[in-house]
Amino acid sequence: GAGVSQSPSNKVTEKGKDVELRCDPISGHTALYWYRQRLGQGLEFLIYFQGNSAPDKSGLPSDRFSAERTGESVSTLTIQRTQQEDSAVYLCASSLASRGQQETQYFGPGTRLLVL
Amino acid sequence: SQQGEEDPQALSIQEGENATMNCSYKTSINNLQWYRQNSGRGLVHLILIRSNEREKHSGRLRVTLDTSKKSSSLLITASRAADTASYFCAPRGGGGNKLTFGTGTQLKVEL
Numbered sequence: 001g002a003g004v005s006q007s008p009s010n011k012v013t014e015k016g017k018d019v020e021l022r023c024d025p026i027s028g029h030t031a032l033y034w035y036r037q038r039l040g041q042g043l044e045f046l047i048y049f050q051g052n053s054a055p056d057k058s059g060l061p062s063d064r065f066s067a068e069r070t071g072e073s074v075s076t077l078t079i080q081r082t083q084q085e086d087s088a089v090y091l092c093a094s095s096l097a098s099r100g101q102q103e104t105q106y107f108g109p110g111t112r113l114l115v116l
Numbered sequence: 117s118q119q120g121e122e123d124p125q126a127l128s129i130q131e132g133e134n135a136t137m138n139c140s141y142k143t144s145i146n147n148l149q150w151y152r153q154n155s156g157r158g159l160v161h162l163i164l165i166r167s168n169e170r171e172k173h174s175g176r177l178r179v180t181l182d183t184s185k186k187s188s189s190l191l192i193t194a195s196r197a198a199d200t201a202s203y204f205c206a207p208r209g210g211g212g213n214k215l216t217f218g219t220g221t222q223l224k225v226e227l
Contacts, residue, residue: 033214042119042204043159043217059214091159093215104149105215107159 002026004108006092012114013082021077021111025094033093033105034067034077043091049075050097082115089113118143119216120188120205128224135192137221139205140185146209148181148188153220154201162190167209195225 005024013019025032034046045059049069060066064082069075079086089112093105120139129135139148150162165172165181165188172179178191188207192199204217 035215040219042219043215045214045216048214056214093159104161104164106161109158 004092004094004106006108006111008111009109010112012116014116015084016081018078018080019082019113021090021113023075023077023092023108025073025075025092026106028096029094029106030072030097031095031103032069032075034075035091035093036088037091038088046077084115087113087115118207118209119218120148120207121218122203122205122221124221125219126222128226129195131195131197131225131227133195135195135199135223135225137190137203137223139188139190139207141207142186144209145183145207149206149208150179150190151204151206151217152201153204197225197227199223200225
């Protein structure tokens, strides 16, 4: 497709269950980012993948959060033992290789996660 | 990276009027980007202004940057109902690739 796609668009789960969120970046984009946006708040960085380099995991809030990316394609964000505080919109973005921070990040529509 | 602070938090105008929103940041930057978010289309990149630029235009958008005051403004001229959205600034500098947004300016354009 032409843009970043994410699935599912909405996810309702019970506290304690695991969830897996998927992101398909724009073809050819070597950089992929996961962000979280809680209701009424700004964007919170979670993790960044760039090519074959080790991912920047500095934004992951706890060890319940993990993410993988296969090559330069699909990425999955997994949240284990979900808590109500995990409820948020999870946004994925991709970009061409970083050019001195001047690259444009293209965002997907997000996955709205609700933990009951 | 650093977080920009957008002001005002909310802005309501009539269609056809101009909308101005501001962004302040704390440390030196390489560039500053503005993004828009509405419920239908998610986050969309609007415009990038480099640290050595003072003003930039893109269609109905005009962005200014004052590095001495560590501030930027986004002007939307002749606003339309479709401009209703949240607007975020992202100051980029100091290494790192992540974007950090504040709570944004919620713009409502009424018919």
